[in-house]
Amino acid sequence: MIRTLLHRGPDAHDAYVCGPVALAHARLSIIDLQGGAQPMSTRDGRLWITFNGEIFNYVELRQELLGKGHHFATRSDTEVILNAYREYGEDCVHHLNGQWAFAIWDEAARKLFLSRDRIGIRPLFYTQTRDSLLFASEIKALLTCRDVPAEIDLQGLDQIFTFWVTLAPRTAFKNILQLPPGCSLTVQGGEVRMRPYWSLSYAESADCGDPDEKVLARELLGLLEDATRIRLRSDVPVGAYLSGGIDSTVITALVKKIANDRLRSFSIAFEDGEFDERRYQEEASGFLHTQHSNVCCAGSDIARVFPEVIWHTEQPVIRTAPAPMFLLSKLVRESGFKVVLTGEGADEVLGGYDIFKEAKIRRFWGRNPESRWRPLLLKRLYPYMENIQRQPVAYLRQFFRITAEDLANPFFSHLPRWHLTAKIKQLFSAEMRDAIAGCDGMGEMASSLPAAYDGWTYFAQAEYLEAKYLLPGYILSSQGDRMGMANSVEGRYPFLDYRVVEFASRLPARTKMKALDQKHLLKEACRGLIPESILSRPKQPYRAPDGKSFFGNTAVEYAEDLLSPAALRENGIFDARAVTLLVDKFRSGRASSTKDNMALVGVLSTQLLAHQFTNESVRESIHAHVGY
Amino acid sequence: MHTLDIEGEIRSFVITNFLFGQSLDLQPADSLLEKGIIDSTGVLELISFLEDRYAIKVADDEVIPENLDSLRNVAAYLTKKLSSPV
Numbered sequence: 001m002i003r004t005l006l007h008r009g010p011d012a013h014d015a016y017v018c019g020p021v022a023l024a025h026a027r028l029s030i031i032d033l034q035g036g037a038q039p040m041s042t043r044d045g046r047l048w049i050t051f052n053g054e055i056f057n058y059v060e061l062r063q064e065l066l067g068k069g070h071h072f073a074t075r076s077d078t079e080v081i082l083n084a085y086r087e088y089g090e091d092c093v094h095h096l097n098g099q100w101a102f103a104i105w106d107e108a109a110r111k112l113f114l115s116r117d118r119i120g121i122r123p124l125f126y127t128q129t130r131d132s133l134l135f136a137s138e139i140k141a142l143l144t145c146r147d148v149p150a151e152i153d154l155q156g157l158d159q160i161f162t163f164w165v166t167l168a169p170r171t172a173f174k175n176i177l178q179l180p181p182g183c184s185l186t187v188q189g190g191e192v193r194m195r196p197y198w199s200l201s202y203a204e205s206a207d208c209g210d211p212d213e214k215v216l217a218r219e220l221l222g223l224l225e226d227a228t229r230i231r232l233r234s235d236v237p238v239g240a241y242l243s244g245g246i247d248s249t250v251i252t253a254l255v256k257k258i259a260n261d262r263l264r265s266f267s268i269a270f271e272d273g274e275f276d277e278r279r280y281q282e283e284a285s286g287f288l289h290t291q292h293s294n295v296c297c298a299g300s301d302i303a304r305v306f307p308e309v310i311w312h313t314e315q316p317v318i319r320t321a322p323a324p325m326f327l328l329s330k331l332v333r334e335s336g337f338k339v340v341l342t343g344e345g346a347d348e349v350l351g352g353y354d355i356f357k358e359a360k361i362r363r364f365w366g367r368n369p370e371s372r373w374r375p376l377l378l379k380r381l382y383p384y385m386e387n388i389q390r391q392p393v394a395y396l397r398q399f400f401r402i403t404a405e406d407l408a409n410p411f412f413s414h415l416p417r418w419h420l421t422a423k424i425k426q427l428f429s430a431e432m433r434d435a436i437a438g439c440d441g442m443g444e445m446a447s448s449l450p451a452a453y454d455g456w457t458y459f460a461q462a463e464y465l466e467a468k469y470l471l472p473g474y475i476l477s478s479q480g481d482r483m484g485m486a487n488s489v490e491g492r493y494p495f496l497d498y499r500v501v502e503f504a505s506r507l508p509a510r511t512k513m514k515a516l517d518q519k520h521l522l523k524e525a526c527r528g529l530i531p532e533s534i535l536s537r538p539k540q541p542y543r544a545p546d547g548k549s550f551f552g553n554t555a556v557e558y559a560e561d562l563l564s565p566a567a568l569r570e571n572g573i574f575d576a577r578a579v580t581l582l583v584d585k586f587r588s589g590r591a592s593s594t595k596d597n598m599a600l601v602g603v604l605s606t607q608l609l610a611h612q613f614t615n616e617s618v619r620e621s622i623h624a625h626v627g628y
Numbered sequence: 629m630h631t632l633d634i635e636g637e638i639r640s641f642v643i644t645n646f647l648f649g650q651s652l653d654l655q656p657a658d659s660l661l662e663k664g665i666i667d668s669t670g671v672l673e674l675i676s677f678l679e680d681r682y683a684i685k686v687a688d689d690e691v692i693p694e695n696l697d698s699l700r701n702v703a704a705y706l707t708k709k710l711s712s713p714v
Contacts (some may be wrong), residue, residue, distance in 0.1 A: 398661040423664065585645065592669065594669065
């Protein structure tokens, strides 16, 4: 199993087998390069651990545990987890500040304890066979076991083609589960028990009060500075992603402020000007005096690496955006870096996404549906999207139209996105439609909402949906961990320090979005720290060239093969005739809409996934490749 | 060109281009937007098709649901447009 994961840990690998348990580990050496080898045990051999990730407060926690009489043989954060477990038992996770997936075997209690970090930064998958429980950081490791069948989970696909993600613990593979963020799992005496230890929570609308914005801004900056400081703990050099937006520029500025050395920064540039942000990247880099490198990405690059990207995402995607992230981490690794700090998470916790603004406008309009000028605000939503700008207001009105039922729907903010995405299901085959006929993803999601959800502000509800589902299920996995680890690069996210997340969740919505000013408090907090031009620039979400990358001059043979009627019929998920019409639309250059692009990327990535993971001959070659 | 022929052509374009071959029991008076057949940018594709196929120019102030939001409305709009002097 571990051989399939050497990209996550190319520096060393080892295993520990004792009685009913086998732990394996592939190491990316970052902290305590000499002493941190794994699997690691306590001196008495009672506890064994395999751990992927970082515990950033391990210095303070080590000190605390020393004070309680624990002994340490290494300087690693791994040993800190072991002693924290010895001291606090399963509650040790409450003392950890970091990003982790670990398994501890407690020999005396004959208990296996698995845990995943609060936000879901590091992945942890598991499956049960007739007589065992198997777990790993990636699904492909589980699939090397011959009694773990590789089957696409059709209900998982139904969810991805609505929400962009599966609803944890479900994954894109049948009977393979993910441990949800903020959860632990214990296996003892033949019983498997999952327990949440942390969850997102927001202030009740009446609790927000009227706090002093300047005080809040200072507090936020203080938290971010400390979150950045502890994320610089590393025995190897640390770099930074610098996208040209506010979030990564703030983090880069804080790194400079704390470490004040010659920092290396990295970014993605695009040949296509619609997506390119070089101007702002260069401005930020110049202002902060970083040594900057970028990888320039064209549609042909996306098409070239897309199969490898899907091999790592292990789930269909409906945007090509992970592909440039893959190329970026490759650049980082080739530049000699294993660790980067990024601005990921700011949009989710501090109110940065356009979907929050869109929901605010739609609700404002919903208060007076007959208003002629309120829908004009919709034009201000997406200034960077040419298609939207060219649309007549009458049609924008229709697209974003609001009904009384919508206003009462708990998912109001996300309905346009989910409805648009779900249109891809028009391409499903009749058999596939039959198979998912009884699926009710929205019902499943509704039944899992926390009891307090209805009492939160509309803004907090939208934030929750982003942070609970899209963040761990897509942003931190398909664009984050999986693209970084594909090239043995670890991402660290100060905005996702749980202290920042909890602080932000208590903030009144108006401090995050003042009128339509996104991330208002963050901008106030970092005024003077980053260039004013970046602070005041219009938001441009990270996007990449989509469907057209696979056609025309940049056409690739594998796309031609996998989108052929024969290949589509072989997998049976999509209707060959319908997909052929879509493909023809791209070949003739007529496809331009968001729906068409999402559909093409969704179909192609699903075909790649099925081909790479479930096709028996391909599986055989994977087994051969890893020596099984 | 007869209005019914035009309606047939528009129907064929809509089914091929937006519904990928599935007619979904599309009726002449169905609202393309309300039925979710044309998405937020689909109207621009429809306009491009009309301009290319029928050699007309759709003016900005003609881009309204009353002209373009059902097969029947599009056919009526086109018939009128094609019969009016340039």
